[in-house]
Amino acid sequence: xxxxxxxxxxxxxxxxxxxxxxxxxxxxxxxxxxxxxxxxxxxxxxxxxxxxxxxxxxxxxxxxxxxxxxxxxxxxxxxxxxxxxxxxxxxxxxxxxxxxxxxxxxxxxxxxxxxxxxxxxxxxxxxxxxxxxxxxxxxxxxxxxxxxxxxxxxxxxxxxxxxxxxxxxxxxxxxxxxxxxxxxxxxxxxxxxxxxxxxxxxxxxxxxxxxxxxxxxxxxxxxxxxxxxxxxxxxxxxxxxxxxxxxxxxxxxxxxxxxxxxxxxxxxxxxxxxxxxxxxxxxxxxxxxxxxxxxxxxxxxxxxxxxxxxxxxxxxxxxxxxxxxxxxxxxxxxxxxxxxxxxxxxxxxxxxxxxxxxxxxxxxxxxxxxxxxxxxxxxxxxxxxxxxxxxxxxxxxxxxxxxxxxxxxxxxxxxxxxxxxxxxxxxxxxxxxxxxxxxxxxxxxxxxxxxxxxxxxxxxxxxxxxxxxxxxxxxxxxxxxxxxxxxxxxxxxxxxxxxxxxxxxxxxxxxxxxxxxxxxxxxxxxxxxxxxxxxxxxxxxxxxxxxxxxxxxxxxxxxxxxxxxxxxxxxxxxxxxxxxxxxxxxxxxxxxxxxxxxxxx
Amino acid sequence: xxxxxxxxxxxxxxxxxxxxxxxxxxxxxxxxxxxxxxxxxxxxxxxxxxxxxxxxxxxxxxxxxxxxxxxxxxxxxxxxxxxxxxxxxxxxxxxxxxxxxxxxxxxxxxxxxxxxxxxxxxxxxxxxxxxxxxxxxxxxxxxxxxxxxxxxxxxxxxxxxxxxxxxxxxxxxxxxxxxxxxxxxxx
Numbered sequence: 046x047x048x049x050x051x052x053x054x055x056x057x058x059x060x061x062x063x064x065x066x067x068x069x070x071x072x073x074x075x076x077x078x079x080x081x082x083x084x085x086x087x088x089x090x091x092x093x094x095x096x097x098x099x100x101x102x103x104x105x106x107x108x109x110x111x112x113x114x115x116x117x118x119x120x121x122x123x124x125x126x127x128x129x130x131x132x133x134x135x136x137x138x139x140x141x142x143x144x145x146x147x148x149x150x151x152x153x154x155x156x157x158x159x160x161x162x163x164x165x166x167x168x169x170x171x172x173x174x175x176x177x178x179x180x181x182x183x184x185x186x187x188x189x190x191x192x193x194x195x196x197x198x199x200x201x202x203x204x205x206x207x208x209x210x211x212x213x214x215x216x217x218x219x220x221x222x223x224x225x226x227x228x229x230x231x232x233x234x235x236x237x238x239x240x241x242x243x244x245x246x247x248x249x250x251x252x253x254x255x256x257x258x259x260x261x262x263x264x265x266x267x268x269x270x271x272x273x274x275x276x277x278x279x280x281x282x283x284x285x286x287x288x289x290x291x292x293x294x295x296x297x298x299x300x301x302x303x304x305x306x307x308x309x310x311x312x313x314x315x316x317x318x319x320x321x322x323x324x325x326x327x328x329x330x331x332x333x334x335x336x337x338x339x340x341x342x343x344x345x346x347x348x349x350x351x352x353x354x355x356x357x358x359x360x361x362x363x364x365x366x367x368x369x370x371x372x373x374x375x376x377x378x379x380x381x382x383x384x385x386x387x388x389x390x391x392x393x394x395x396x397x398x399x400x401x402x403x404x405x406x407x408x409x410x411x412x413x414x415x416x417x418x419x420x421x422x423x424x425x426x427x428x429x430x431x432x433x434x435x436x437x438x439x440x441x442x443x444x445x446x447x448x449x450x451x452x453x454x455x456x457x458x459x460x461x462x463x464x465x466x467x468x469x470x471x472x473x474x475x476x477x478x479x480x481x482x483x484x485x486x487x488x489x490x491x492x493x494x495x496x497x498x499x500x501x502x503x504x505x506x507x508x509x510x511x512x513x514x515x516x517x518x519x520x521x522x523x524x525x526x527x528x529x530x531x532x533x534x535x536x537x538x539x540x541x542x543x544x545x546x547x548x549x550x551x552x553x554x555x556x557x558x559x560x561x562x563x564x565x566x567x568x569x570x571x572x573x574x575x576x577x578x579x580x581x582x583x584x585x586x587x588x589x590x591x592x593x594x595x596x597x598x599x600x601x602x603x604x605x606x607x608x609x610x611x612x613x614x615x616x617x618x619x620x621x622x623x624x625x626x627x628x629x630x631x632x633x634x635x636x637x638x639x640x641x642x643x644x645x646x
Numbered sequence: 647x648x649x650x651x652x653x654x655x656x657x658x659x660x661x662x663x664x665x666x667x668x669x670x671x672x673x674x675x676x677x678x679x680x681x682x683x684x685x686x687x688x689x690x691x692x693x694x695x696x697x698x699x700x701x702x703x704x705x706x707x708x709x710x711x712x713x714x715x716x717x718x719x720x721x722x723x724x725x726x727x728x729x730x731x732x733x734x735x736x737x738x739x740x741x742x743x744x745x746x747x748x749x750x751x752x753x754x755x756x757x758x759x760x761x762x763x764x765x766x767x768x769x770x771x772x773x774x775x776x777x778x779x780x781x782x783x784x785x786x787x788x789x790x791x792x793x794x795x796x797x798x799x800x801x802x803x804x805x806x807x808x809x810x811x812x813x814x815x816x817x818x819x820x821x822x823x824x825x826x827x828x829x830x831x832x833x
Contacts, residue, residue, distance in 0.1 A: 180656035249667055257660040261653060287663055291671035299678070299772060307760040308768035310678075313687070326687030326765050331678055338674065 072608070080190075082182035083608045087189050088168035089500060092493070094189075094196065095160020096574060101200075102151035107567050109144045112136040114560025116542045116553070130208070138541045139228050142211035145539060146229065147203070149214025150237070154244055155199070157347040157485050159192050162248075162286075165350055165492055166255045166279045168500065172599035173273050175264025175616060177609045180257040184250050191247035195240045202236035210237035213539065215336055218311035218329045222303040225317055235304070238297050245290045245297075252290075255283035264598070266618035270374075271635070273597050273622040274367060277374050278353025281381040282346050288385070289342035296335030303327070330395050337388035344481050345384045348448075349377060351488020352419060355441045357622075358495045359423060361595045362438035363430030364631065366623035369422040376415030383412050393461040394468045402461040409459035416452050420445060431626070435593075436510030437495035443518050444487035450522075451480025454529065469539075472532025475525040483521045490514075493577070498592050502605045503584030509576040513569055520566030527555050596622050596634045661810050665817050668780065672773070672821065676828055679769050683832060689764045691833050693826075694750040700743035701826050707736035708819040715812045719805060726808075730792050733815065737785050741778055748774070766833075773825060780818050787811055 081087060111120070112135075119134035130140035167185065171178055179185045202209040211229025212220040216237065224231045259280045263272070299310040303324075311332045312324035360367040367373065389397060389405045423445045432438065454476040458467050467473060490513070497505050536549050543549040543556065591600040598618070602610050616636045624633040628644055682688065714729035748758065748771060757763040758771040791807045 180660060184660070249664070253660045253663045253667075256663055257656050261656045261659055287667050288670050291667045292674035295671045295674040295678070295776075298776060299675075302759070302768060302772055306768075308758070308763050308772075309765050310682075310768060310772075323761055326685075328682065328685060331681060334681070335674055335678060 080186060082178070082186045084167045084171045084178050084182070084185060085500070085606070085610075087185055088164050088166075090189050091160060091163030091167060091192070092500075094192065095156050095164060096577065098151050098155040098160060098196065099570070100574065102148050102156060103567050103570060105144045105148040105151070107564055108136060109141055109148070110560040110563040112141055112541065113543070114557040116544045139208060139211060141541050142213075142227075142539070143208045143229055143233070146211050146214055146216075147199075147209050150199070150210070150241075152482065153214060153343065153347070154241065155192075155196060157482070157489075158286075158343070159244070159247065161347065161485065161489050162255075162279065162282055162350050163189070163192065163251060164489075165275070165354060165496075166251065166283065168496060169273075169275050169599065170255055170258050170279060171262075171610060172499070172602065173276055173597050173622075174259060174262065174267055175598045175618065176258060176262040177611070177615070179254045180262060181254055185254050188247050188251035188254065191243050191250065195243035195247060198236055198240035198243060202233045202240070205232050205236070207231040207233055209233040215333075215340065216300070217336075218300060218303065218332050219315055222300060222311055223315070223317060223322075224304065235301075238301055238304075242294065242297060245294045248286050248290050252283040252286040255279055256287065259283075264615045264618055267635075270371070271618055271621045273353075274356040274370070274373055275350075275353035277377060278349045278351075278356075281377050282349045285342045285346050285349070285381055285384055289339040289346075292335055293339035296332055296339075299335070300332065330392070333392050333395060334388070337391045338385070340391065341388040342384040344477070345380055347481050347485045348488075349380065351444065351485045351492070352377065354492040354495075355423065355444045355488045356426075357597070358437045358491045359426055359441040360623055360625060361495075361593050362433045362435055362441070363426055364433070364625045365426055365430045366625055366627070367422065368425040368428075369418070370621065370623060372418055373422055376418040379415040380412060383408060383415075387412065390459055390461070390464075393464045399461070406459060406461050410456065412459075413452070413456060416448075420449055420452070435494065436505070436507055436514055437491045439511070439514045440487045440491035440494065443514060444484050444491065446518070447479050447484040447487055447521065451476055451478075451484060455480060466535070467532060469537055470532035471528040471536050471538055474538050475528035475532060478528075479521070479525050483517075483525070487517075490517075490573070495593070496599075497577075497580065497584075498587045499599055499602075501581050501584070502587050503580055504587060504592075505580040505584060506576050509572055513573045513576070516569040517566055520562045520569070523562035524559050524566065527559055531555065591634075594632050596624060596632055598635060601634065601636060655806055657806060657810060658813070661813060665814075668817075668821070671776075672825070675769075675773050675776070676825075679773070679828075680832065682765055682769070687764070689756075689766045691751075691756055691766060691770075693770070693829055693833075694747050694754070696743055696747045696750060697826060700740050700747065701823060703736055703740045703743060704819050704822050707733050707740065708816050710736060711812050711815045715805075715808055718808045721803065727792070727796075730788065734785060734788050734792065737781055737788070737815075741781055744774060744778055770829060774829075777818070777822055777825060780821070784811065784814050784818055787814070 076082075078086065081090070108123075111123075120131075121134040123131035123136065124134050127136075127140065130137055130143075136144070167179070170176070199209075207228045209229060210216060210221070210233045211227060212234070216234070220226050221230055221234055224234070259272075259276055299308075302308040303310050303312055307324075309324040309327035311329045312322065312327040315322040315324060356367050356373060387405060387409045389401070390409045393402050393405075423441075427442070427445075454472070457463050458473055458476055494505055494510055497503070531549075531552055534548070534552070536543065536552060540546075544553050587604050590602075590604060593600070598616060601616050603612060606612075618635045619638045620633065620635055622635055625631070627633060710729045711733045714726050714733060717723075717725040717729060751767065751770065752758055756767045758767040788811050791811060794807075
């Protein structure tokens with residue numbers, strides 16, 4: 046029904062892009078599935094590549110959790126697979142560090158940045174603002190293929206003789222700058238840097254497109270304040286990426302100089318293997334500044350898109366308007382702004398001036414304000430809602446739960462005094478895994494379950510979805526709650542074996558519980574992967590245009606839209622995206638004109 | 647072909663966003679430089695004279711690219727090609743002068759890489775070197791558009807690519823002037 050209205054009222058303000066319309070009639074396999082310039086296909090490419098990376102990265106965490114949970118045991122099958130990396134069936138220390146490093150790199154960058162933003166920005170921006178495609182479909186395609194290039198390079202580093210980078214996902218110098226310092230600082234480190242450089246290019250090409258599309262290509266009537274919160278979130282995410290990734294890039298360039306041209310940007314007064322190195326005048330702290338100037342915005346690059354997805358899916362399934370739409374935008378803006386002003390809270394114990402530290406504490410704790418506003422708004426959106434517990438909705442609720450638990454511990458670690466004790470312990474691991482890892486995954490799953498019908502014209506299996514949700518939620522808490530406790534006790538992160546330490550050896554059994562939960566949660570993610578791929582081909586078919594009774598524009602397109610999204614004219618927008626349960630109507634699509642006797646919102 | 651000309655072209659908008667990214671990269675590097683300068687072990691320097699001349703060259707190239715753009719708009723294709731070619735040549739000249747400058751700098755005992763190098767000099771190479779990469783990027787784009795102008799099959803009067811290149815070229819020009827002043831004042 047909304048479709049007729051759409052065609053009726055659509056005004057052709059976008060003739061420029063009309064020529065995309067006919068393309069899908071004469072596409073070859075290569076242009077349709079491989080070098081596609083269609084935003085929908087690129088979104089699917091990003092999603093599936095991200096899923097593959099998530100399996101690899103998740104499997105790595107299972108491997109190092111095996112070591113942490115069973116430090117005494119030997120597993121001969123590990124040696125069969127990994128050879129000298131798991132000599133005598135035991136994961137070797139070098140391999141352990143490489144696994145941790147790669148797990149972090151893969152999950153932070155390749156899954157939760159490219160896999161998340163790449164998927165949902167590409168899928169939702171043109172759909173929800175009413176555009177036929179991105180501002181530059183070609184650049185969009187390049188963005189994906191640079192991501193593939195980065196992926197291939199990183200993957201290849203797993204197969205070199207000396208192994209991949211192993212100095213932690215932050216690759217701090219001097220360890221990362223000196224090839225002789227460790228196995229992982231040799232060619233694996235170079236491949237890591239080149240891969241991440243390609244990744245930055247991919248992110249920038251994508252981000253340019255996202256911002257440019259949102260600001261320039263909205264359909265008639267789609268004012269900024271009528272945009273769904275997903276689009277606002279993706280806009281802030283893209284801006285953050287544009288401004289912070291180049292700084293990371295410059296840090297990498299200086300690191301490459303130090304590695305290969307004998308410069309001393311980050312190196313000074315180093316004795317390596319008994320030899321005094323000639324490097325003088327450098328400072329490793331400089332790298333940390335450059336890294337965390339990206340690194341901190343990066344965590345918001347990860348979490349902001351999921352905040353948008355959750356807001357949207359939650360409002361639809363609570364059959365209520367999102368509570369505090371403008372407050373949501375303002376708090377996202379505040380988060381995006383503060384993101385650039387708090388990077389030094391990762392460096393409290395680097396010998397920073399305590400006064401400077403206190404400024405960063407203040408700015409860091411300020412982030413609690415917009416975060417709390419958002420949590421409040423989600424809870425009040427749920428409050429007395431007419432809730433439909435779809436798998437997507439469950440993951441939204443799970444997201445809020447995780448975000449609260451993880452956000453609260455942020456107040457602990459954001460305090461420079463407490464940080465002296467908590468720094469580099471399992472408390473930090475627990476904090477950021479809950480607030481940005483698990484939360485972001487929850488938001489991403491909500492998005493996948495919710496928009497799967499739009500992507501593939503079929504539904505995912507609900508029962509498997511419910512199992513996936515509950516096991517994931519329980520396992521996430523079983524994994525990360527005990528880690529807070531271990532962190533309070535001072536248990537440092539990144540250690541290979543805690544059983545030899547008098548202070549920590551009583552945690553061996555707790556570690557085993559965590560490892561067990563980690564393995565179970567990995568297996569249940571495979572269930573999701575099965576559900577995903579099975580449903581692409583065999584899932585229940587979508588038979589209505591608007592299966593969730595949602596207001597936004599993507600549900601006015603055909604069930605399997607061609608390149609160009611709308612067969613006719615692009616619909617015109619008359620209202621915001623959240624008119625649910627208004628004036629006795631369950632929902633009013635954005636394309637429906639405001640009638641005279643309608644109450645104002 | 648277009649209806650709304652009041653809006654900025656999406657490609658141009660993307661270019662400006664990209665320039666913001668580049669600004670952030672150089673802001674990161676120059677602020678690292680400023681931080682480093684206040685720490686012990688910093689050595690002061692003056693840049694070789696040739697960098698003044700290369701600055702003049704890049705400034706002139708900005709004028710020529712503007713002339714080319716104006717010629718393109720007036721559909722004076724021969725003039726457009728001539729000035730585009732001059733711009734490219736000046737770009738190449740600029741790069742060569744920069745590289746000669748690096749060698750002179752290095753030869754004067756201010757080692758930028760390898761044993762006995764000082765971060766102060768290394769920064770000059772890293773920052774100015776990265777700038778050269780951006781000039782090269784501009785040259786590649788310029789060549790692509792330039793050779794398209796010789797295509798016999800289609801006559802292309804789309805001004806957007808030329809405008810994009812001109813904007814980018816002015817940007818890398820101003821960027822170098824900033825870096826030059828920066829190095830000269832904060833040595």
